[in-house]
Amino acid sequence: MAQSKPLVAILMGSKSDWETVRHASETLHKFDVPHESRVLSAHRTPNATVEYVAAAEGRGIEVVIAAAGGAAHLAGVCAANTILPVLGVPMESASLKGLDSLLSTVQMPGGIPVGTLAIGKPGAVNAALLAVAILARKRPELADRLRAFRTEQEGKVLKEKLEGN
Amino acid sequence: MAQSKPLVAILMGSKSDWETVRHASETLHKFDVPHESRVLSAHRTPNATVEYVAAAEGRGIEVVIAAAGGAAHLAGVCAANTILPVLGVPMESASLKGLDSLLSTVQMPGGIPVGTLAIGKPGAVNAALLAVAILARKRPELADRLRAFRTEQEGKVLKEKLEGN
Amino acid sequence: MAQSKPLVAILMGSKSDWETVRHASETLHKFDVPHESRVLSAHRTPNATVEYVAAAEGRGIEVVIAAAGGAAHLAGVCAANTILPVLGVPMESASLKGLDSLLSTVQMPGGIPVGTLAIGKPGAVNAALLAVAILARKRPELADRLRAFRTEQEGKVLKEKLEGN
Amino acid sequence: MAQSKPLVAILMGSKSDWETVRHASETLHKFDVPHESRVLSAHRTPNATVEYVAAAEGRGIEVVIAAAGGAAHLAGVCAANTILPVLGVPMESASLKGLDSLLSTVQMPGGIPVGTLAIGKPGAVNAALLAVAILARKRPELADRLRAFRTEQEGKVLKEKLEGN
Amino acid sequence: MAQSKPLVAILMGSKSDWETVRHASETLHKFDVPHESRVLSAHRTPNATVEYVAAAEGRGIEVVIAAAGGAAHLAGVCAANTILPVLGVPMESASLKGLDSLLSTVQMPGGIPVGTLAIGKPGAVNAALLAVAILARKRPELADRLRAFRTEQEGKVLKEKLEGN
Amino acid sequence: MAQSKPLVAILMGSKSDWETVRHASETLHKFDVPHESRVLSAHRTPNATVEYVAAAEGRGIEVVIAAAGGAAHLAGVCAANTILPVLGVPMESASLKGLDSLLSTVQMPGGIPVGTLAIGKPGAVNAALLAVAILARKRPELADRLRAFRTEQEGKVLKEKLEGN
């Protein structure tokens, strides 16, 4: 993985999403997967978003992660403008707590898929892990790291102590 | 209203929406408002949709009505690409009965507004009536017709007979 | 826009809504759109509300924005008593977080339209922006300002920096 | 109960509600409670609705039952215009199955109460029974009939046979 | 209203509901309506609850207000054991914010009515006001007080000032 | 299992629930578990219900299954009146499709437990299976039958053929 060209693009609809989305970036860092993170809005920067996504495949990007809240169209706009796998992360929204973000992201019509993860931080972490799993299809060293990650994670859970138990 | 250039654009994400959306068209016909209806998908025809909407104002369109279901992004995509008033009609969806369509249409972020109507047929009718109300701001004859429509509608309700009452 | 007669009426069901609704007023201020804000309740001041709305068109008001929470009937009462475009802003409610407000505002029957915006602050901002878009149909300088607003907004997003990225 | 002046007013927002609302009327008939049923819409006939409700107490009406669907404002409009007890029956709506009607009817702000019953037919029956319970506070013969109704109802349930049991 | 025998019984499923339910008591105090408040649980004190409710009518109680949260059965248990009007107040619950309480209270089967008010404090206030409206059917002085209350409430809203407007 | 005294009581709030609840009875038959089925309503036959449940343990009943819809209080009433394990089956309701039944059954306050199964037929089957699992704690032959049932069920799934695959 000596290359430095980004393999994963992490897009978010608003800078305020970064607090959650950074967990996707940090997870990719753990796997040494080169990636880049951008604020691009389906609604407020439609042209820049389409241009970025349409150019992604040509630039060597292999997976797009898109995080947005409310009427969360970012992942759908990405999916409509690339044939790369697009993973959607619904942000927890102010009033409806992410139910709107989830339905806006996952209920895509047949023909344009978005692989959707959980609302909020677990979804951000898992989008990165699913991106690694996709990249691992042709990078055996990433598959090895995923196996090691699973083993380590399993070990941590099994060592948990319950206070006062 | 002798002009034939369309003042209202009615867009829908899928041909199957037409059964519902035609009520918008029929309502505009009653008010002699020239309009055009198109199938354009935010997801399956993203470029054609953006081009159509970006050109709408220049072609004399004054209001855009966008109807879609599920992860209903069409109205949002329209609103992102024009400064014209955009009215969204959430379609009743197969599984979630339009709750997904409603939230995807109405929960737009600050900056890009979509005026959202009810799910399904009442929403299609009302999108047309709201478009007429908007057009009527500079067309007094449309305001007169709206007043007449309201009076007629009121009269119909007041004449209702309840069988077996 | 030298005139000082209000073009937009902002109504809210309770003084406590002002904290949210002021964003509609502030947005209209940015566009130099004359407007007035009033506390008028569909339930607690029904007569005053109907009188105000019925007189609005005659006073030169062109768009009504109505914000309310819970069983949010204010926008519907306005729409029933004027042919002006009525825009509804569902307030975030104490227990159900605005889902009740949203459904009470948006699910209007065919015949009486309310253009509904998002729950809470984004909805307040967008109601003002949609009002400007409606007014802009016969005021080219407002259309120009909307375009400038969009460009400025786009620029702001594109300049966002992600800390720690 | 020789009097023929109606004691209960049953209002519904649309003639199509009658299929459900007639169960309220039939229940009142069983108790020989004089009543009248009207189609009056909060949105399409706002003036007639307000006039009717404002005059109800003076005409001898003691309880108002209001049934409506979707953005169901009828009961709220009634409650805002009379001090009589107002009972709301949420109609099952086309897409959201009455969840919208229920929240629009029950989530009234402090100050203007609506006693809300279940969605659809059980709610229509129970609105009538609750009206009888209210009227029975000064009409002992109605209290007796309610007791008899309860006993009869209990007896019916206890006699149920389960086929194939 | 010189009498001191309670006319309204206010029941709540848990002492922790009192913080909300006291608004019902305070509202009845404003109208000088004698009443009593009790903690009685449908689930934890079933016998005492049934005994209390079954004896209520004989003791001169004319309206029962029942407040409970979660699987909120208290109002239903009351309604099943008396022919008095029963008003239900759904408490805001810890996780589901009162949606569970609302549905458990309002969705009663045909035959046993519960007049349900809004979730939480507005519902507590309104249960008291609806109780007053019911009692007022044979107590003209209460009807007068209700009219005065409405006028006063209307005046308060109309005098609201919006800071910074 | 030669005994004929019922070990499980199956209660349902309405005869119309039997179409679904019979699956509980049929499942118990398969395991040769003696049981009885009764229509008893928390609301319409409160006394008979309490009497039946209070006497159940003395009659040798070891598990109570209670099925009801809407404001589904039956399981809660049972649990309040016996220390036997009570299993609740939420019926699919007309408008809200069992969401009301589920929340009314499962959201019991701490102190009075109801073990709740899925909405409708799967819940009826599983209530019976869980009752068998409880009875099996002191009846090894029932544990054996449960193991055999699981093996048979597993075998059936593994033999499924997909047409056109």
Next chain:
Amino acid sequence: MAQSKPLVAILMGSKSDWETVRHASETLHKFDVPHESRVLSAHRTPNATVEYVAAAEGRGIEVVIAAAGGAAHLAGVCAANTILPVLGVPMESASLKGLDSLLSTVQMPGGIPVGTLAIGKPGAVNAALLAVAILARKRPELADRLRAFRTEQEGKVLKEKLEGN
């Protein structure tokens, strides 16, 4: 109950659930029911979870309590791997407040039952009480304790004082 071998297994998907789940353990302590608590995840430690559950019956465990949040599969995995009664406690989740946990736990397919309790702390307490009720079927002293617990609980509620009443 001199035995020290655990009769109840309390499993939770994450150490962070312990704050809630400890109420199940504390309740079992009150009844002197030997039990053990473990962090075991359906997703992160699938093998250890299956092994633990498959061995539970042989080790003398009679009831399994499984608590998890979000896509809460732990109770279902337990139920699939043992014929013991499995009781599920949905944890309150970050965004959807336990609605996801509840549906993931309770909506099991016919054939594999999970007796589900309320979301959060009341559910943890009640899972323990239902476990006691199950164990009590062959341990009369536990039935006696349950009766005493109910009496004590009833007494506490009946002694509640309302401040300011």
Next chain:
Amino acid sequence: MAQSKPLVAILMGSKSDWETVRHASETLHKFDVPHESRVLSAHRTPNATVEYVAAAEGRGIEVVIAAAGGAAHLAGVCAANTILPVLGVPMESASLKGLDSLLSTVQMPGGIPVGTLAIGKPGAVNAALLAVAILARKRPELADRLRAFRTEQEGKVLKEKLEGN
């Protein structure tokens, strides 16, 4: 793509899901992607499911599609037992119309990702398309076919005619 070893495994929890899930299989057929479809239940055949999934990577499977309804644990169980990308398709369920299936599938905890598609048929089609997009990362001919599919799909939408327009 001359190889015949399956690259994609399509699993479903019940044979009755096949009517919907076959659309995933048919979509993969269109792209000549070798795959196999199996009925395997997280709950009724837990061992066979785990064995199948654990062996999948070794057999050359590169993507797992898992479809299930209700408490839909199948995708989660797959994801817990393989590092391959797992795509979940929530089935429309009988009562809750797939909301339960969706939340059970998508709300996975951080650490074990499931890329979730829409409820029902659109989700089945899109799971296949996303699988193709993943496989295409190292198979340029699949990327070409995806581009051709998108172009063809776009053309179809643009040719739609609206009857009676």
